[in-house]
Amino acid sequence: MSDISVTTYGFVIAALRDDDEGASSLLDGLTTAELGQVALGATLALATALKGYCGPEHTEHIIRTVQGFALADSSQGDQS
DSSP: OOHHHHHHHHHHHHHHTTOHHHHHHHHTTOOHHHHHHHHHHHHHHHHHHHHHHHOGGGHHHHHHHHHHHHHHHHHHOOOO
């Protein structure tokens, strides 16, 4: 397992634990390419975990839920 894979799984675990500081510290010093790898890996890891935990019969419901989050975020505009 590569260092970036370990970083990716650590990032996911820190995020699940609501450890923003820990998650952020794992990203310190990474290149732009490495950050992209972590983003892709974390997204795939969470999607795989959701599908495995919830079962394939719930995949469409998960997709609709995520689409709802995206719609809600886009309708609020940039609040930053």
